[in-house]
Amino acid sequence: MRWDVIIVGAGPAGSVCAATCSRHGLKTLLLDRSIFPRDKVCGDCINPAIWKVIDRLGWRENINTLPSRTPESVEFVSMTGRSFVTPMTFSGDPENVIRRRDLDQSLVECAIQNGTKFIDNAVVQKIDDGWQISVGTDIHHGKVLIAADGRNSSVCRLLGLLANITSDRVALQAHIPRPASLNHRIRMTLHKHGYIGLADMSDDLANLCIVAKPQKIALARTQIEQNLELPKDTTWRSITPLSRRRISSKLERLFVIGDAARVVEPFTGEGIFYAMRSGEIATQSIISGFHDENWKAATTKYNMEHSALYSKR
Numbered sequence: 152m153r154w155d156v157i158i159v160g161a162g163p164a165g166s167v168c169a170a171t172c173s174r175h176g177l178k179t180l181l182l183d184r185s186i187f188p189r190d191k192v193c194g195d196c197i198n199p200a201i202w203k204v205i206d207r208l209g210w211r212e213n214i215n216t217l218p219s220r221t222p223e224s225v226e227f228v229s230m231t232g233r234s235f236v237t238p239m240t241f242s243g244d245p246e247n248v249i250r251r252r253d254l255d256q257s258l259v260e261c262a263i264q265n266g267t268k269f270i271d272n273a274v275v276q277k278i279d280d281g282w283q284i285s286v287g288t289d290i291h292h293g294k295v296l297i298a299a300d301g302r303n304s305s306v307c308r309l310l311g312l313l314a315n316i317t318s319d320r321v322a323l324q325a326h327i328p329r330p331a332s333l334n335h336r337i338r339m340t341l342h343k344h345g346y347i348g349l350a351d352m353s354d355d356l357a358n359l360c361i362v363a364k365p366q367k368i369a370l371a372r373t374q375i376e377q378n379l380e381l382p383k384d385t386t387w388r389s390i391t392p393l394s395r396r397r398i399s400s401k402l403e404r405l406f407v408i409g410d411a412a413r414v415v416e417p418f419t420g421e422g423i424f425y426a427m428r429s430g431e432i433a434t435q436s437i438i439s440g441f442h443d444e445n446w447k448a449a450t451t452k453y454n455m456e457h458s459a460l461y462s463k464r
Contacts, residue, residue, distance in 0.1 A: 154180045157284055157293030159275055159306050163423050164409025165299030166258035168430030170208055173266035175438055181262055182273040191251040192324045192390040194348050195358040200424040202244040210261045220248040220352050228340040248350045278309045295404045295437055304411035312398050321368045321391045322360055327381055329357040344371050399454050403446045406433045406453055432456045
């Protein structure tokens with residue numbers, strides 16, 4: 152089939168880009184290798200800045216129906232065990248803790264309602280000029296290709312844009328029974344191998360993230376399992392790298408967004424905002440490209456605005 156835009160990766164970046172492209176009348180295909188809904192390694196903390204993006208999609212009421220928690224305080228614990236607690240106050244939209252399984256599914260539904268065709272369990276096996284995308288026995292032709300498939304992007308790898316990655320740190324994440332002391336709180340604990348993040352998600356559930364050097368991650372996990380007396384059947388997910396160089400494509404009608412483009416420290420929730428916002432600004436450049444047929448200018452515009460998005464980091 153033929154499409155105006157093919158987006159690979161249905162995380163926040165890809166879904167926001169798909170919804171926005173579809174709202175502007177572009178025939179849009181959204182692909183993801185996973186079967187939705189699916190869990191994702193994440194601290195589940197949603198930065199208040201995302202609400203402006205959600206409002207531009209007209210999707211606030213839908214996000215507000217998702218199970219969530221608004222933290223009232225954040226606690227920092229040093230390697231010596233000293234603790235400092237500060238209240239979290241918000242003059243506008245709050246920080247929220249929302250499970251990525253729920254958030255990402257809702258954003259996919261937003262894209263679908265705006266006219267996007269979504270296919271999950273779709274593994275991209277080959278990319279040819281044009282852009283011709285092979286997914287199993289299906290061939291899709293797109294005028295524009297969007298790589299939104301994460302820090303280990305298959306699209307970037309197939310196109311030779313993803314350099315060798317050094318795993319400087321590894322993150323492990325699990326949803327666990329909520330410790331009673333975590334009531335409406337986010338806790339950040341430093342340890343000699345890295346750090347631990349705990350976020351209250353509900354009366355029964357908490358998000359636990361462990362970050363450490365690869366050679367120390369197993370030890371850190373064992374220690375936290377013992378300290379929190381975690382169930383033996385706890386499901387752990389892992390992800391790496393937690394940082395790598397930026398990928399900025401100059402290929403015509405290729406845009407790299409979200410974690411496929413650049414990875415930032417995930418705990419604060421800012422990574423989700425950057426992903427969603429990159430999906431928006433990519434769409435603006437794509438619309439300009441279709442209008443002017445000047446794809447070099449559209450690519451340059453996106454790369455400049457994407458760099459500006461991260462300029463304060």
